[in-house]
Amino acid sequence: xxxxxxxxxxxLPYWLxxxxxxxxxxxLQMLRRLPRLLREAWLLAWRASPRTTAxxxxxxxxxxxxAALGLISVVGVFEGLLxxxxxxERVRAAVPSLVLLIVALAVRGLLSSAATAAHGRLSPMVYxxxxxxxxxxxxxxxxxxFDDPEWRDAMERARDxxxxxxxxxxxxxxxxxxxxxxxxAAAGVLAxxxxxxxxxxxxxxxPTGWAAVRSARLGYRSQLRLIAVWRRQxxxxxxxxxxxxxxxxxxxxxxRFLLAEVSRLLRISTKEEQRVVGRxxxxxxxxxxxxGLATGLAYGMLCWLLWTDRMDLAAGGAAAYAINxxxxxxxxxxxxxxxxxxxxxxxxxxxxxxxxxxxxxxxSPDRRAPERFGEIRLDGVTFSxxxxxxxxVKDVSLTLRRGQIIALVGENGSGKSTLAAVLAGLYRPQRxxxxxxxxxxxxxxxxxxxERIAVVMQEPTRWPxxxxxxxxxxxxxxxxxxxxxxxSARSGDAHEFVMELPREYETLLSRHFTDxxxxxxxxxxxxxxxxxxxxxxxxxxxxxxxxxxxARAEHDVYRRLRDLAAGxxxxxxxxxxxxxREADRIYVLDHGSVxxxxxxxxxxxxxxxxxxxxxxxASAYQSA
Numbered sequence: 306x307x308x309x310x311x312x313x314x315x316x317l318p319y320w321l322x323x324x325x326x327x328x329x330x331x332x333l334q335m336l337r338r339l340p341r342l343l344r345e346a347w348l349l350a351w352r353a354s355p356r357t358t359a360x361x362x363x364x365x366x367x368x369x370x371x372a373a374l375g376l377i378s379v380v381g382v383f384e385g386l387l388x389x390x391x392x393x394e395r396v397r398a399a400v401p402s403l404v405l406l407i408v409a410l411a412v413r414g415l416l417s418s419a420a421t422a423a424h425g426r427l428s429p430m431v432y433x434x435x436x437x438x439x440x441x442x443x444x445x446x447x448x449x450x451f452d453d454p455e456w457r458d459a460m461e462r463a464r465d466x467x468x469x470x471x472x473x474x475x476x477x478x479x480x481x482x483x484x485x486x487x488x489x490a491a492a493g494v495l496a497x498x499x500x501x502x503x504x505x506x507x508x509x510x511x512p513t514g515w516a517a518v519r520s521a522r523l524g525y526r527s528q529l530r531l532i533a534v535w536r537r538q539x540x541x542x543x544x545x546x547x548x549x550x551x552x553x554x555x556x557x558x559x560x561r562f563l564l565a566e567v568s569r570l571l572r573i574s575t576k577e578e579q580r581v582v583g584r585x586x587x588x589x590x591x592x593x594x595x596x597g598l599a600t601g602l603a604y605g606m607l608c609w610l611l612w613t614d615r616m617d618l619a620a621g622g623a624a625a626y627a628i629n630x631x632x633x634x635x636x637x638x639x640x641x642x643x644x645x646x647x648x649x650x651x652x653x654x655x656x657x658x659x660x661x662x663x664x665x666x667x668x669s670p671d672r673r674a675p676e677r678f679g680e681i682r683l684d685g686v687t688f689s690x691x692x693x694x695x696x697x698v699k700d701v702s703l704t705l706r707r708g709q710i711i712a713l714v715g716e717n718g719s720g721k722s723t724l725a726a727v728l729a730g731l732y733r734p735q736r737x738x739x740x741x742x743x744x745x746x747x748x749x750x751x752x753x754x755x756e757r758i759a760v761v762m763q764e765p766t767r768w769p770x771x772x773x774x775x776x777x778x779x780x781x782x783x784x785x786x787x788x789x790x791x792x793s794a795r796s797g798d799a800h801e802f803v804m805e806l807p808r809e810y811e812t813l814l815s816r817h818f819t820d821x822x823x824x825x826x827x828x829x830x831x832x833x834x835x836x837x838x839x840x841x842x843x844x845x846x847x848x849x850x851x852x853x854x855x856a857r858a859e860h861d862v863y864r865r866l867r868d869l870a871a872g873x874x875x876x877x878x879x880x881x882x883x884x885x886r887e888a889d890r891i892y893v894l895d896h897g898s899v900x901x902x903x904x905x906x907x908x909x910x911x912x913x914x915x916x917x918x919x920x921x922x923a924s925a926y927q928s929a
Contacts, residue, residue: 342649345656346478349471350427353434357427358862360480364420369412369486375409376494378402378632379623417483426478435471435655439463442662448731450665459658467655469556473648480641484634491631498624499616504629507604509596513632514639516592520585521643527581531574538570559573594634603628667733673753676844678741681705681728681874686737688727697723699897700737703890707843710875712885714915715894721878722763724894725846728876730754759840763849765833767824769815772803778834790839797835802828846876881917891915 350358381402387394443460495502541563544550554560607624610616614626648839682704683825689696700722705711707729713721726732727739730751739746744753768775776793777785787810794810806812806822813821824832837845877885885891886905893901893915901913908915 317540338649339646342474342482342645342652343478345649345652346474346645346700347624349435350475350478353431354427357423357430360423361420361427362482364423364478365482366487367414368420369490371413371416372487372776373490375413376407376490377497378406379626380411380630382406386805401488411498418571422484424476428476432468432472432611433669435468438659439468439655442659442666445667446662446665447690447733448668449691449733450662453665453825456665457653457662462651463658465928466651466891467658470648470651471655474645474652477645477648478689481638481645482656484641488631488634488638491627491634494627494918495624495631498620498627499610501606501610502624502628502647503601504622505599506635509599509603509628509632510635510639511638512592512595516589516596517640518643519588519592521647523585523588523597525583526579528825531577534570534573534577538574540566541567541570542913549644558653580626596827600628600632610821616928668747670748674741674746674749674757677706677707678757680740681743681844682740684726684738684740686724686727686734686739688723688732689732696735696897698727698734700786701894702737703892703898703899703902705767705844707874708872708879709889710877710887712877712879712888712891713877713883713894714717714882714891714918717919718896719894720897721894722848723897725760725848725876728844729758729760748857757842758844758846759837759842761833761837761845761847767829768859769813769817770823771808771811771813772806772832773810775832776839779834780840785839791810793839794832794835796838797831797833799828799831799835802831842873844874844876848878851881881916 350361351485379402380835383401446456459906492503492506495506542555545554545563545567554563604625607628608620611618669852682702684702686698687696688698688699701720702723703711715721723732727734729745733747741749741754745751768778770778773787773790776790776797776799790810791800794803801814802824803810805818813825815821816823837847877888879885880914891901891905891908892899892902893913895914901908901911901915903911909919
C-alpha cells in the first residue's frame with residue numbers, strides 16, 4: 306500500500322520506538338506488565354502531591370461503596386414491587402429501598418464529582434513535578450555528560466514524550482482505578498446474588514477487551530507505516546508557508562511541483578487511514594458479536610437460575626442490572642489498561658533518563674569555597690571528552706594569583722576553552738588536581754566555586770528576559786536596584802543602546818513575544834560583559850569577549866576589563882595577540898599541552914609559537 310512513498314530510507318524516529326513496541330505486544334504481555342505500571346503511576350502521583358492522591362483514592366473507593374449500596378438497594382426495590390398484594394401496598398413496600406437507591410446514587414455522584422475535581426488538580430501537578438524533575442536532573446549533571454551521545458539521546462526521549470507520558474500514565478491509571486472500583490461493586494453484588502454469574506460476566510467482556518487492544522495495535526502499526534510520509538509532507542507544507550524559502554519558491558516556479566508532491570503524500574496517508582479504519586471496524590464488529598454472544602450466555606445463565614428457582618425474581622432483576630454495569634466497566638478497564646501500557650512504555654524512557662542522570666550528577670560536598678582566594682593552582686590536569694581519541698587538556702600545570710591577568714593563547718583546537726572550563730569548575734579533570742588556596746576543589750561544593758567566577762562566553766546565551774534581568778541574572782541571589790544594573794551596563798558599554806530600546810531596561814529581549822526586541826551580536830556581547838561586571842566575582846574568565854565587536858568597542862571593553870582586574874584575577878582567551886601584551890602571564894597551548902609560558906617580552910625573545918603568531922598578525926596589520 307505504501308510502496309509509492311519512496312520513504313524507506315527514512316529511519317523510525319527515536320520517539321516512536323515505544324509505539325513500535327506497543328504495536329508488537331501481545332494481550333497477555335500487556336496484562337503481565339500492567340500491575341507494575343499502575344504501581345509506578347500511583348507512586349509518581351504520590352510524590353507529586355500525597356494529599357491530593359490520597360483524596361482521589363479515598364473518594365473513588367467511597368464512590369464505589371456507594372455504587373455497591375445502590376446496586377444492593379435495587380434488590381429491595383424489586384422485592385417490594387414483585388411481592389403479592391395490591392399495587393399501592395407493593396409501591397409502599399418498595400419506597401424505602403427506592404429512597405436508599407436515590408440517596409446512594411446521589412452520594413456516588415457527589416463523590417465521583419469530588420474525585421474528578423481532585424484528579425483535575427492532581428494531573429497538572431504530576432506534569433509539573435515530572436518536568437521540574439527532568440530539568441533539575443539535566444542541570445545537575447556534570448557538564449561533560451552533555452557530550453555523551455547516549456545520555457543526550459535519553460534526554461531527548463524523556464523530554465519529547467516522557468514528561469507527557471508521566472502525566473498520562475497517572476491519568477489513565479486513575480481511570481483504571483475508577484472502572485475497577487465500579488466493576489468491583491457490580492461483581493460484589495453478583496457474588497452475593499449468585500457466584501455462578503461472576504465467570505459469565507468476565508466471559509462477556511473478554512471479546513470486547515480483545516477487540517479494543519487489537520484495534521489499538523492496528524492504529525500503532527499504521528502510525529509506524531505512515532510516519533515517513535507524515536514527516537515529509539509536514540516538512541514540505543512548512544516550506545510552502547514559511548517566509549525564508551518564499552522568494553526561491555517563486556523564482557524557480559516550483560509551487561505546482563511541491564503542491565503536487567504534498568497532494569500525493571496526503572493521498573497515500575488518506576488511503577492508509579481508510580484501510581486501517583476498515584480493519585478496526587471489522588475487528589470491533591467481531592468483538593461485539595462475540596461479546597454479544599457471551600452476554601447472551603450470561604443472561605441465559607440468569608434465566609436458568611430463575612427458571613430452576615435458584616434465584617428469586619427480585620434478585621434476578623438486580624443481577625441483570627449489575628451484569629449490564631459490569632460489562633460496561635470491564636470494557637472500559639480493558640481500554641484504559643491498554644492506554645496505560647502504551648504510555649507506560651514512554652514513561653519508562655523518563656525513568657531511564659532519571660536513573661542515568663542520577664548516576665552522572667555532580668558530587669555536592671557541604672564545604673563551600675572561600676569568598677576570596679589568593680591563589681589557584683593546577684597540577685598535572687588532564688581532561689578528555691567522552692569517546693574522544695585524545696585528551697583536550699593534557700598534563701597542564703599553572704598558577705593564577707589574585708590581581709593577575711592570565712592569557713591563554715594558541716591555535717584553534719589547542720584546548721584553551723576547555724582549560725578555562727576546568728578553571729571555572731565546569732569540567733572535572735580525570736587526572737591531576739585543582740586547588741584554591743591549597744584546598745582541593747573536589748572537596749568543595751561545585752556551585753560555591755562557580756559563584757566566585759564570572760564568565761564571558763564567545764557566544765553568550767540570549768536569554769528571553771528583560772534587558773535588566775539579562776544583566777542582573779549574574780547575581781540572582783542578591784536583588785539589584787535599577788541604579789546598580791545601570792552602573793554595570795555602563796561598565797560593559799551597554800547602557801546607551803539599552804536606553805534606546807522601546808521600554809529601556811524593562812524591554813523583553815526576544816522577538817517571539819509582543820513588544821519584544823532583539824539585539825545585534827555585538828550588543829549581546831556587551832550585555833554579557835555587563836553581566837560579568839555586575840557579578841563582581843574574584844575570578845573573571847573571558848573567552849573571546851570581543852569576538853563580535855568593532856575595533857573601537859573592543860578597545861573600550863579591554864580597557865574596562867583592565868579596570869575590573871584590580872584586586873581580581875582575569876583569565877583571557879583570545880586569538881587577537883595584541884590584546885594579551887599587557888598580561889602578567891601568558892600560557893601558550895598546543896594540542897592540549899602548555900608548550901610556552903611567560904610574559905610578552907619573554908615569549909617574543911624565545912621565538913617560539915607565540916612569537917610566530919604575534920608576528921603573523923602584526924605583519925597582516927602592517928601590510929594593510
